[in-house]
Amino acid sequence: MVNGNQTGSPLRRWLLWLLAAFIALQVFFVGRIALMAVIDPQSTAFQRSEAWRLARDDYRHRKWSQQWLDYDRISPQLKRAVIASEDGGFTAHEGVEWDALEAAWLRNEKLAEQAERQATRARDPAQVKPAKVIGGSTITQQLAKNLLLSGERSLLRKGQELVLALALESCLSKRRILEIYLNSVEWGEGVFGAEAAARRYFGKSASQLTAHEAARLAVLLPAPKRYEQRPGSAYLAGRAATIVARMGGVALP
Numbered sequence: 001m002v003n004g005n006q007t008g009s010p011l012r013r014w015l016l017w018l019l020a021a022f023i024a025l026q027v028f029f030v031g032r033i034a035l036m037a038v039i040d041p042q043s044t045a046f047q048r049s050e051a052w053r054l055a056r057d058d059y060r061h062r063k064w065s066q067q068w069l070d071y072d073r074i075s076p077q078l079k080r081a082v083i084a085s086e087d088g089g090f091t092a093h094e095g096v097e098w099d100a101l102e103a104a105w106l107r108n109e110k111l112a113e114q115a116e117r118q119a120t121r122a123r124d125p126a127q128v129k130p131a132k133v134i135g136g137s138t139i140t141q142q143l144a145k146n147l148l149l150s151g152e153r154s155l156l157r158k159g160q161e162l163v164l165a166l167a168l169e170s171c172l173s174k175r176r177i178l179e180i181y182l183n184s185v186e187w188g189e190g191v192f193g194a195e196a197a198a199r200r201y202f203g204k205s206a207s208q209l210t211a212h213e214a215a216r217l218a219v220l221l222p223a224p225k226r227y228e229q230r231p232g233s234a235y236l237a238g239r240a241a242t243i244v245a246r247m248g249g250v251a252l253p
Helices: 002-036 045-056 076-086 096-120 139-148 153-169 173-183 196-202 211-218 235-245
Strands: 186-188
Touching: 002 139, 045 139, 045 186, 076 139, 076 173, 076 211, 076 235, 096 153, 139 153, 139 173, 173 196, 186 196, 196 211, 211 235
Parallel strands: none
Antiparallel strands: none
16 A cells, blocks of 8 residues: 555655745845845846847847936936836835736736637638737836846746735835836837937937937837837827826826
8 A cells, every 4th residue: 555645745845845946036036136225236137138139139230228327317307207108106006006907917808808709710810910918017017027037928927026026115215116127128129228218319318308308218118129110100209298298297206
């Protein structure tokens, strides 16, 4: 007769190892986040991934552009524009907007159902484009993902993103979170951070941006590689005007 304790022991050991590895990973992440309270991050996981992609694809004509700019030197107009565009409740929430997350989840379910119906009716289901995933992420969540996680889309990665967003809010001030975000977010192919973006698109420092220029930069953030190819489009102009109108009501950390 096989002893139940003997058969269960290896499984328990594996579960304990997995739990220990998970805890160790969280401690590592929290330690890195805590250091960011006093040390500017030199790069993010997303930036390293992009650097590797550009090197692999031999983009010799592309230049990598990034320059750190302290919080007080970044134009208040850009801070307001980015918050108005990306996360209107930034100064009030604790890292996650649960209502927005739930709404995004419901929208994604509807989009997935529509894509499934289209694939069922299509002669060639392979030609049907997959449903676009709507994020509902806060600035803190976006920073958590860019800093420490891969670009894959999965429930496990999303769960880790939420944990890291809460850790960022616990360890860093809102000013510091926004400072790191503005200095590391992508604004085009090989263009990272507010200073590089301001010089790329307007030939000036991010400290000198006007309200309209700041809004034009903020509107690029959801899809900078795509939008940088059509900077004069009517959609971007209209969206920038909307952001400018909202900026007056934005509170800065």
